[in-house]
Amino acid sequence: MIEIIPAIDIIDGKCVRLTHGDFAQKTVYADDSLEVAKRFEGLGLRRLHMVDLDGAKSGKPSNLAVLERVASATDLVVDFGGGIKTDDDLTAVFEAGAATANIGSVAIREPERFFEWLARFGGDRILLGADAKNGKVAIDGWATETQVDIIKMLSERVARGVRQAFVTDIGSDGAMAGPAIRLYQTIMAAVPELDLIASGGVSSIADVEKLEDIGCSAVIVGKAIYEGRITDEELKRYAR
Numbered sequence: 485m486i487e488i489i490p491a492i493d494i495i496d497g498k499c500v501r502l503t504h505g506d507f508a509q510k511t512v513y514a515d516d517s518l519e520v521a522k523r524f525e526g527l528g529l530r531r532l533h534m535v536d537l538d539g540a541k542s543g544k545p546s547n548l549a550v551l552e553r554v555a556s557a558t559d560l561v562v563d564f565g566g567g568i569k570t571d572d573d574l575t576a577v578f579e580a581g582a583a584t585a586n587i588g589s590v591a592i593r594e595p596e597r598f599f600e601w602l603a604r605f606g607g608d609r610i611l612l613g614a615d616a617k618n619g620k621v622a623i624d625g626w627a628t629e630t631q632v633d634i635i636k637m638l639s640e641r642v643a644r645g646v647r648q649a650f651v652t653d654i655g656s657d658g659a660m661a662g663p664a665i666r667l668y669q670t671i672m673a674a675v676p677e678l679d680l681i682a683s684g685g686v687s688s689i690a691d692v693e694k695l696e697d698i699g700c701s702a703v704i705v706g707k708a709i710y711e712g713r714i715t716d717e718e719l720k721r722y723a724r
Contacts, residue, residue: 486696488722489681490524491533491706492517492554494547494566500537501707505615505654507541513710521554527716528723532560533586533650533683533704539567540624548580555581563611574601578609586650588613589623591641592632599644607647614638616667617654634667635674642678650681650704663691669698689718 492499495510499517503509514520521532532554538546544567551564564577565586577585585605591598591612602610614634615622621632638649651671653664663685672680682695683704692714695703708714 485722486692486700487531487702487724488529488692488719489531489533489563489702489704490529490709490719491535491683491704492520493535493537493706494550495537497547497550499710501710502537507537511707511710517550518553518557521558521560524719525558525560527719529719530561530724531702532558532562534562534564534582535586536564536566540565541567541627543567543569543624545573545577548576551577551582552580565611565613584609584611586611586613588615592621592623592630592637595641598641602645607645610646612638612641612646612649613652614649615652615654616664619667622654635671638671638675638678642675646678648679648681648701650683650702652683652704653685661685662687663695663703665694665698668695668700672699687713689714692722 493501494517498512499514499520500510500512534551536545536547555562561583563584563586564582568574568577568585568587569590574585587598587610616634617629619634620630621634621637622629653667663682668680668682679701681702681704682700686705686708692703
């Protein structure tokens, strides 16, 4: 069964969602991210995807205190990303309680540093985050579009030890217009060894079922949960 990984995106410690990655299109869903995390834990979900949007924008993790509160007060397996650029940043994220660090920009800008982290911590603790726009990789919290082909990038990093990656289609994210099924099918056909986590566009439990049908190992869901498009009862069906 596909795993649902709820998302908490953080600005100023608050749980928010952006539309198409645009900071001007921000909706605040909760002032206390810990309470949101406890809700997910209470439903039987096992993992949590946390994105430090302040950190992604500034280039340095900014909400480690929120991570520490959630990691210490719940048993959720937390992956955390946003602004992780240096060895010290990565150490701080792990010390604050993240089980996994999700790495995006460094994997493109400084691949050798990324591969060093991968070799040191292993594929279970380093989660590659790849944001795609028209088949190309975007970095810096989606602010910078590159000419790096998403499939080529994933293939090269899997060859060096990446085991899991979440891929977000920027055009879909926060729009609840349906996930990028064709993109994910293309990735899985080209890189079958990869545990692919879908992200973006999910508007209903039917979208989750479609992603399960094509073979995604997990799906990150945010706005559809916060806006009641996916109910607590539906989430419980995917409890681990």
